[in-house]
Amino acid sequence: MPWMxxxxxxxxxxxxxxxxxxxxxxxxxxxxGFVGSNGAGKTTTLRLMLGLLRGEGATTFLGRPLTQWSAPxxxxxxVFGGVGGHPKHRIRDHLRMxxxxxxxxxxxxxxxxxxxxxxxxxxxxxxxxxxGMAQRVGITQAVIGSPRVLVLDEPSNGLDPHAIRWLRGxxxxxxxxxxxxxxxxxxxxxxxQLADRVVVLSRGRVVAETPMEALLSYxxxxxxxTVQTSELVELAGLVKRAGGLLxxxxxxxxxxxxxxxxxVADMAAVxxxxxxxxxxQSPSLEDFYVTIAQEDFKI
Numbered sequence: 001m002p003w004m005x006x007x008x009x010x011x012x013x014x015x016x017x018x019x020x021x022x023x024x025x026x027x028x029x030x031x032x033g034f035v036g037s038n039g040a041g042k043t044t045t046l047r048l049m050l051g052l053l054r055g056e057g058a059t060t061f062l063g064r065p066l067t068q069w070s071a072p073x074x075x076x077x078x079v080f081g082g083v084g085g086h087p088k089h090r091i092r093d094h095l096r097m098x099x100x101x102x103x104x105x106x107x108x109x110x111x112x113x114x115x116x117x118x119x120x121x122x123x124x125x126x127x128x129x130x131x132g133m134a135q136r137v138g139i140t141q142a143v144i145g146s147p148r149v150l151v152l153d154e155p156s157n158g159l160d161p162h163a164i165r166w167l168r169g170x171x172x173x174x175x176x177x178x179x180x181x182x183x184x185x186x187x188x189x190x191x192x193q194l195a196d197r198v199v200v201l202s203r204g205r206v207v208a209e210t211p212m213e214a215l216l217s218y219x220x221x222x223x224x225x226t227v228q229t230s231e232l233v234e235l236a237g238l239v240k241r242a243g244g245l246l247x248x249x250x251x252x253x254x255x256x257x258x259x260x261x262x263x264v265a266d267m268a269a270v271x272x273x274x275x276x277x278x279x280x281q282s283p284s285l286e287d288f289y290v291t292i293a294q295e296d297f298k299i
Contacts, residue, residue: 001062001063002025002026002027002180003026003027003028003061003062003148003149003180004025004026004049004059004060004061004076004149004180004182005025005026005059005060005063006022006023006024006025006049006057006058006059007023007057007058007059007060008021008022008023008056008057008058009021009022009023009045009048009049009055009056009057009058009059010022010055010056010057011044011048011053011054011055011056011204012055013044017204018041018044018204019041019044019045019048019055019204020203020204020205021057021205022045022048022057022201022204022205022206023057023206024199024206024209026149026180026181026182027180028148028178028179028180029175029176029177029178029179029180030175030180030181030196030197031171031172031175031181031183031194031195031196031197032180032181032182032183032195032196032197032198032199033183033184033185033188033190033191033194033195033197033198033199033212034046034182034183034184034185034199034201035184035185035186035187035188035191035198035199035200035201036184036186036200036201036202037186037202038186040186040201040202040203040204041201041203041204042153042184042186042201043080043153043184044204045201045204046078046080046151046153046182046184047080049151050066050076050078050151051065051066051067061075061076061148061149062075062148071102071103071145073101073102073103073144073145073147074102074103074145074146074147074148075147075148075149076147076148076149076150076151077141077142077143077144077145077147077149077150077151078142078150078151078152078153079135079138079139079141079142079150079151079152079153079155080138080153081134081135081138081153081154081157082131082134082135082138083126083129083134083137083138083141084138084141085097085098085126085141086126087125087126087127088125088126088127089125089126090122090123090124090125090126091113091118091121091122091123091124091125091126091129091137092109092110092113092122092123094126094137094141095109095112095113095137095140095141095144096109098141098144099144102144102145103145104144104145104146108144109140109144112140112143112144113140115140115170116136116137116139116140116166116170117136117166118133118136118137118140121133130158131157131158132158132159132160132163134158135155135156135157135158135159135163136163139152139155139167139170143174147179148178148179148180149179149180149181149182150171150174150179150180150181150182151182152171152181152182152183152184153184154184154185154186155167155183156185156187156190164190168193168194171183171194172194175196183195191212192212192216195212196211196212197209197210197211197212198210198211198212198215222257222282223257223260223280223281223282224255224256224257224280224281225255225256225257225259225260225261225264225278225279225280225281226249226253226254226255226256226277226278226279226280226281227253227254227255227256227264227268227275227277227278228251228252228253228254228275228276228277229252229254229268229273229274229275229276230252230274230276231273231274232246232248232252232254234271234273235254235267235268235273236254238267238271238273239256239258239259239264239267242259242263242267243258243259244256244257244258244259244263244264245257245258252276253277260280261278261279261280264278265278
């Protein structure tokens with residue numbers, strides 16, 4: 001049984017369809033990246049999933065709507081940036097109130113403060129927190145009840161590189177313990193080191209859903225080799241016979257697709273063709289997102 005199943009979520013705002021028939025499934029022990037450019041509809045979709053906005057479609061957690069669970073904090077936790085609490089409350093006191101509502105102990109609060117590196121700041125007031133500190137406390141708040149599903153909206157906002165590395169390890173550890181994690185981001189490169197699967201949203205619609213490994217393999221298949229040689233005609237013939245394609249870009253320069261840099265180098269060496277330049281470029285995930293958003297890639 002999936003930990004969370006989303007079926008046909010849709011939402012219209014002021015006559016505009018901002019979320020359109022979104023469906024996805026989260027299973028135990030997985031990290032799913034929910035990616036799309038700013039304005040793609042990610043946050044709205046997450047709020048629909050959790051019942052924070054009204055719309056069409058349905059979301060179930062372990063086979064039941066969230067409203068049918070007597071202790072929802074033990075089913076799903078959510079992070080939408082910052083801390084949902086009174087600005088004058090101190091961090092430890094606030095988290096103890098959250099823990100009481102989730103049926104968790106004060107010891108659980110202290111354990112998590114240590115885990116997220118906030119023990120030394122536990123007496124600070126919510127209003128005194130930096131953006132990065134607020135993100136850590138918000139994550140702590142979401143997992144106090146040890147939920148089966150964790151939903152995070154752009155959780156790395158405000159975090160420095162060290163904290164992002166910590167977050168990545170923290171979420172992978174949760175997944176290893178069986179939690180189903182859904183992380184939204186507009187940065188595909190973040191997902192490369194975190195997610196098992198990626199769901200891509202564009203203009204409110206899912207345009208791709210695939211294992212991260214397949215996404216990266218597809219990106220590698222789009223790599224190109226740039227060469228410079230005075231023997232482009234001879235090289236073009238060799239490339240064609242090897243199953244590749246050479247396109248002249250100007251002067252003695254050309255781009256080759258369908259072959260790797262090593263294959264091109266070996267081919268030139270065997271046939272006595274002098275290369276003055278030989279570079280290989282693979283599209284970055286950020287560049288590759290443009291292709292996905294244009295619905296060129298669907299699985």
